[in-house]
Amino acid sequence: MKYQTLLYYCYSHIADAEQFAADHLKFCKSLGLVGRIIVADEGLNGTVSGSQEACAAYMEAIHADERFAKTEFKIDNVEEPSFIKMHCRYKSEIVHSGLRDNSIINPNEKTGKHLEPVDFMKMKDDEDVVILDVRSNYEHNLGKFKNAITLDLENFRDFPEKINELAQYKDKKILTYCTGGIKCEKASALLLHHGFNDVYQLHGGIIKYGKEAGGKDFEGKCYVFDNRIAVDVNQVNPSVVSVCYNCGTTTPKMINCANPECNEHITQCDACGEELQGCCSVACTTNPRKRPYDGTGYYVKVPQPIGKVSLA
Structure with a gap:
């Protein structure tokens, strides 16, 4: 089937x-x-x-x-x-923006100009264009568009406080992108709210770009929020840009730390995965609740003991 x-x-x-x-x-x-x-x-x-x-x-x-x-x-x-x-x-939002006043952005009223994948591909290398990745660190560490600007984001809710770092690009065309397009709806709306006048977004995100434009110039893999963890996007000029969190060797593999109280998203080579039993550090290997490592690095969430806060 x-x-x-x-x-x-x-x-x-x-x-x-x-x-x-x-x-x-x-x-x-x-x-x-x-x-x-x-x-x-x-x-x-x-x-x-x-x-x-x-x-x-x-x-x-x-x-x-x-x-x-x-x-x-x-x-x-x-x-x-x-x-x-x-x-x-x-939940209060379908993607958490970190804004206390969500009324300042409404994707149904104002958002960036949608670019279809082929148009994004044609436009992304223009001199007056800045490509902006609005995803979290662990996502863009695994893969991103060539020459894209990335921000230090633990989560998308950190995006609003990082906008000031982009002030130097206000006279440029800003092309935002994310996995499937949903974060860009709010990110582009917020950029417009802060005075960026020429803002675009990749319609359908990286996933649609891979399907309709061959994924050209997307370097590495795309993180996805299911047990596949990462998928290939680029069928034109693929490359691997991520490195092992532990030893620095090039690897396309991303895992969740086997310690459920850590559950850190990291890129890790197979050799370090075996040595550390799927953990991000030696310290995590000693946790009594460490999950068995099967080589995938994907785990069904385990309930936390009463009184403990889940980081999963």
């Missing part, structure tokens, strides 16, 4: 979003899907995986709802489902 993994988002107001999340979880389970969906008043953000038939039924149901009729799905054919369980949770 062949499976598919669907990546999508949609900014569209959902009344009683908390109840919608509960009902939507039941619906996804009824189709036999697994994945992770965030529901907020502002819309949906999800990755789901299952049989081709289940995925087709899911897309049909989403498109049949007038609130989500324009949702675009990035579809990957996979050998096995990309998740273990099905989660659908209500």
Whole structure:
């Protein structure tokens, strides 16, 4: 049996979003899907995986709802489902912006100009263009566009406080990009709010760029938020740019530390993975809750003991 993994988002107001999340979880389970969906008043953000038939039924149901009729799905054919369980949770935002006042940006009202992948490819090397990666450190450390500017972001919610670092580029065309496009909707809107006048975003993100433009000049791999961890994007001039967190050798492999109380995202070569049992450090190998390392570096989250705060 062949499976598919669907990546999508949609900014569209959902009344009683908390109840919608509960009902939507039941619906996804009824189709036999697994994945992770965030529901907020502002819309949906999800990755789901299952049989081709289940995925087709899911897309049909989403498109049949007038609130989500324009949702675009990035579809990957996979050998096995990309998740273990099905989660659908209500949160305050579908991507956490870190803004106390979310009213200052609304992607449905004002956002960067959408560039289709082929247009992004044609425009990205122009002299008056700056390519801006709006993803977190562990993502762009694994792979990014050639000559892209990256910011020191532990999480996307750190982005607003980093905008001042970009002031020197206000007279340039800013081309933002992220994995699937959802972060750029808010990042580009925020740049416009702060006086950047010529702001664009890669429509559909890195994933769509790989499918429609061959991934040219995307260096390394693209981090994804499922058990594949990373996917190839560039079919034109691929390269490996990431290095092992422990020894510095070139490696395309990313893992989560086997110590669940650390769970750090790191790039790690196979040799160090075996030596450190999938941990980021010797100290983490001694944790009594260390998870068995199977070579993948992907783990189903383990519940924390009562009284401990989960970092997973």
